Each structure stands twice: as C-alpha cells, then as structure tokens.
Amino acid sequence: MLAIILLAFLAVSSAEDRIHNGKAVPPDDLLNVVRLVMAFKNPDRTSTCTGTIISEHHVLTAAHCLHHEPDQPYALGVLTRDKNQPGFLADHWTIHSGYTYENYEDDIGIITVQQPMKIPPVNLAANYTQVKKDWLRVAGYGKTKYEFINGSVEYMDSAENLMETYVYGYNKESEFCDKLTAQYPDVNGICMHHPNKGTLPGDSGGPSFALGKDGKYYQVAITSFGDAEPNDGIWSLDTDVSYYCPWIEETTGGKVKCQSFKPTPIEPTF
Known part of the structure; x- marks a missing residue:
C-alpha cells in the first residue's frame, strides 16, 4: 500500500x-x-x-x-x-x-x-504565549509561488524539498490579530503575517517554531488556514499547540508530553 x-x-x-x-x-x-x-x-x-x-x-x-x-x-x-x-x-x-x-x-x-519511526521527535511547547510581534520559523512541503490573476490568487510550483522561512507572530491584542480573532472567535490560534513570505497550500499541518534559551526549537503552532492578499502579503491563523497539549497527551495514551521552555528572540538567517 x-x-x-x-x-x-x-x-x-x-x-x-x-x-x-x-x-x-x-x-x-x-x-x-x-x-x-x-x-x-x-x-x-x-x-x-x-x-x-x-x-x-x-x-x-x-x-x-x-x-x-x-x-x-x-x-x-x-x-x-x-x-x-x-x-x-x-x-x-x-x-x-x-x-x-x-x-x-x-x-x-x-x-x-505501527512501525517505529526512529527519528527524534519535535519538542512541543507547553507554555507558549505570543506576547509581542516576533519572528517564528515555519517549514513545509507546499506551494512556493503565487500570483493574482483577474483578482483571484493562483498558487503554483509545489516544493520538491522541505522549505523554510521566517514570519511574524502577533499577540492577540495587536491590531492585526484583533481583526482575525474577532472574525474567528472560537479558533485557538496564533496570528502570523509577513508582507512577502509565508506558508501556502501544502504547508498545512506543518510546524511553526519558537526558539528556546536552551538553543532548541519548540513547535508552537500547526499551519491551519490563511490567504495571500494583493497588497498585504500572507496572513494565517494557526493552531496553538500549547492549548492542545492535554488533548495530544490523551490521544497518544500519554506517550507524548509537551515541554515548558523559556523563549528567546529568533534572528533570521536569511
């Protein structure tokens, strides 16, 4: 199969x-x-x-x-x-x-x-809150380009390899995030945006990472939904991992536990 x-x-x-x-x-x-x-x-x-x-x-x-x-x-x-x-x-x-x-x-x-995956797992964040506008690292296998044709966005060029970039995460009190949370009041998510880069179709389900003071990356969000706007870049509202830590632990029979960490600002490498 x-x-x-x-x-x-x-x-x-x-x-x-x-x-x-x-x-x-x-x-x-x-x-x-x-x-x-x-x-x-x-x-x-x-x-x-x-x-x-x-x-x-x-x-x-x-x-x-x-x-x-x-x-x-x-x-x-x-x-x-x-x-x-x-x-x-x-x-x-x-x-x-x-x-x-x-x-x-x-x-x-x-x-x-069923077959064991002998690959070290990601660290899941237990206590993360997006307190201010700051960089997050995102990765995925989705589309890599888009353009607007007759007012509609067209996505193209699927990634052959795993791709990554950096986008801004916003706290819920920010003007940008406030509009999203008002539109989707029951979504437990983290707001993300960048004027010229971000996640596209196919990256869904992938990670957003914050950096810990221990030098490790911790997954803080799951790529969920968003869009590209003609004059406003790419925005998304992505599932908040910390909120769902109890569900993750229960669903995996206690095999997966989120970890507390102390975040430190990311300095993008490109």
Whole structure:
C-alpha cells in the first residue's frame, strides 16, 4: 500500500492544501518534519500536507488534512527525508472531535503508525504565549509561488524539498490579530503575517517554531488556514499547540508530553 501511495505522489505531485520566498532545509535538519500523502478511491486524486513526528508512532498535523468531503482518504503515507526509513503507512488517524471545516475550530489531528519511526521527535511547547510581534520559523512541503490573476490568487510550483522561512507572530491584542480573532472567535490560534513570505497550500499541518534559551526549537503552532492578499502579503491563523497539549497527551495514551521552555528572540538567517 505504501508503494501505491508513493507512486501516486510521484505521478501527481501537486498540493491542495501551503512556503513562499523560503529556502530548502539542509538535509540533516528538521528530519522530523514529514510530507503526508493521502490516497483516495479515485486514482487520479491525491492530496499532500505536512506534519511533525511527535513520537515513534505518532505524527501531528492539521485536522483538515485528514478530513475531505465527500471522498475521504482510504490510505495515508508518511514520507521522511531519512534515507534509512523513507516512508511509513498510517495505521489510523484521529481528528479532534470539535473540528469543523466551516469555521476552522480545533484544526488538529494525530496520525498513528505501527512501525517505529526512529527519528527524534519535535519538542512541543507547553507554555507558549505570543506576547509581542516576533519572528517564528515555519517549514513545509507546499506551494512556493503565487500570483493574482483577474483578482483571484493562483498558487503554483509545489516544493520538491522541505522549505523554510521566517514570519511574524502577533499577540492577540495587536491590531492585526484583533481583526482575525474577532472574525474567528472560537479558533485557538496564533496570528502570523509577513508582507512577502509565508506558508501556502501544502504547508498545512506543518510546524511553526519558537526558539528556546536552551538553543532548541519548540513547535508552537500547526499551519491551519490563511490567504495571500494583493497588497498585504500572507496572513494565517494557526493552531496553538500549547492549548492542545492535554488533548495530544490523551490521544497518544500519554506517550507524548509537551515541554515548558523559556523563549528567546529568533534572528533570521536569511
């Protein structure tokens, strides 16, 4: 089954769900950020997203990557950049019971695989609050370009490799974030924006990282939803990992626990 998913991905390498103006991640970095490929009964259809390994048997992603109407995926592959273990087949996946596609609430899901993934998991932030405008590091396998045609945005050029960039995270009291939270009052998310770079379709389910004073990166958000605006760059409202730490621990049977850390400002390298 995994071979079928790999063939489907190679044949139809396109993403339905988001990194613009980013760069390729070095081969030895972020090995725990994975590409997700969903297979459907229609052999001409595939869907790709991004996720993060959070234990030997669990991958964290967005719920909307796992829920498709009306045709639900019947198989899911987890593709890594580790040459010794390039792919895993999902045994099952769990979507948060409160998830609704219409208003983006509880956009979080966990994939379970049976074969152990011998890749160090990401650190999940237990206590993160976006207190001010500051840099966050984002990564994903999504589209890399967009343009506006007749007033509509068109996304193009799926990433062949894992891409990364830096965007601004905003505190909820900021003018930018206040508008988003007013429009989506029940979304537990972190506001992000940059005038000329950010996440695009296919990056969905991927991570946003804050830097700890210990030198480690901690995942603070899951790429959820957003858009590109003609004169305002790329914005998103992404699932707040710290808020969902109890759900993550419960869903993984206690195998995954978030970690407290002390954040320090990120200095972008490009």
